[in-house]
Amino acid sequence: MSDPLLSIEDLQISAGGKAVVEEVNLSIAPGEMVGLVGESGCGKSVTALSVLRLLAEPQIGVTGGRLIYDGTDLRTLPEKRMEAIRGDEIAMIFQEPMTSLNPVFTIGAQMAESLRLHRRLSARAARDEAGALLARVGIPAPQAALDRYPHEMSGGQRQRAMIAIALACGPRLLVADEPTTALDVTVQAQILDLLDGLRRETGMAVLLITHDLGVVSQYCDRVAVMYGGRIVEEAAAETLFAAPRHRYTEALLATIPAANAPGAKLPAIPGLVPPPGQRPPGCAFAPRCRHVIERCRTEMPPLDGDAHKARCWNPA
Template identity: 70%
Template sequence: MTQSPLLTIDDLWIDVGSNPVIEGVSLSIKPGEMLGLVGESGCGKSVTALSIMRLLAEPPMRIRQGAIHYDGQDILAMSNAELERLRGNQIAMIFQEPMTSLNPVFTIGDQIAEVVLLHKTSDKAEAARRAVELLERVGIPAPEKAAQKYPHEMSGGQRQRAMIAIALACDPKLLIADEPTTALDVTVQAQILELIEDLRREMGMAVLLITHDLGVVSQYCGRVAVMYGGRVVEEAPAEELFANPRHRYTEALLRTIPAANPPGVELPAIPGTVPPPGARPSGCAFHPRCSACLDICTEEMPELTGDDHHRLRCWNAA
């Protein structure tokens, strides 16, 4: 029996002013799976994530059309009170930079306890105990002492673990991790990603992992969606995508992975840059950077074709 999706995004369009930022994105995440959302900066990954949480700056942003359903609930139709009950409780998010996400004037323990008090209990002592338990769960040494620290008194890796503790405070069913290892050294990056994977297995929660690091995706994600120019251009199981990339953008991204190149060889770069909203070309947005571009690529946007196993949007697929 096929498991029903926990989260479904259907034909989502988001504008900034009169310019589309997200163009017809459709995605789904099943309970317990980790979906990788990849692409260069400016492709629309973070905006997609913020739309799930209804945290877009509206205005200037505006959801023009589409639907987002979580566990049978229509997120776009929710009231502010309903959203407050959902955020941090059933859906939680880890943001890119913990120093800007954590409040500098409250201790780490108080910030975790605040989420517990909001959603789970009115007992402050119980919430404080839960904060210490969560800090221990995410691997912070001496969690009782750590709970009394302010964000600036912790290392970057410890702050990111504290952010994960806040996200896990109410045992969410869905965790959105937006570039969770940005600005961390390689060793700490691996520890944070292992922690998220261990917690996913332990708690059975779904994870949307937003990253530009394809090496991370290959190691941790069961399925991958590749975004470019505000659209999903390819989606497949991770093993299939890495063995058989079909969209020319995916193919170009995979060539930039160090492991895909001989030692000492300069990594190939994708020429050009991601076009910003309002300056996207006609046809396929990737065509100015594509070495396999056809005439039709410059004129018409290809439809997303394929099946539930492997979908792509490309006129001249590999």
């Protein structure tokens, strides 16, 4: 594997004096798609937002660690330099395009803004490039679509427009936060195929944040499983799905329909992810784990292993 484009090192994020994310270490190489998975509330999205320095400070902010992008710690950069990187070298697709797109500007105007800012294009050249990008992401009649407002487009078209905006400046790293949420299965597959094709074509690295393990197994090279603000397992996708080590990963995989008999009731993991400030002193998954031992309740396990890492005292 080539040198990492992004290395997240010992990341700590706090809100109101409570730890939201702790000891997160993760790297992504050029051309690689890494999946970050876990239930809602485990810290996936705030980890992603921290990379682009988009956390709502001072309410929530990075309190420790480094975010090394292409050899430079993003935390040390002045905001003006970060603005030049954000949307140009590092881009993000947000969960809900209807709230991420500005409702009072046309799609074309929103795309042109990024192109004119980062690529210094004229108004005419920016519009032409925006139309070409919409065509590339599969929006029919792209020139006409430039003059539509977000509410005039379907959910799938809005999401494609968000992808086009994110890809406008040819980013080296794309952070995709639940990019297919609330879309039907056919549109989901089309959008994920599009992202996968683009990263293979351009060498763009992708951090894919999702709770859909089926998507991860099909598209990702590596997977990091997050629970209670920490990464609890990390491995190549094929390895992790074939032989999970952490009991949380094992329980997640058991909920996939393909792992159960046709028509059978899918198993559920009892309980909820503990919120910040209420996590137990040992493994955060211990209160929900069927294989818990006493050490799990009192002592935090380290993230052990080389190619396949897991944070578990009683691994599968």
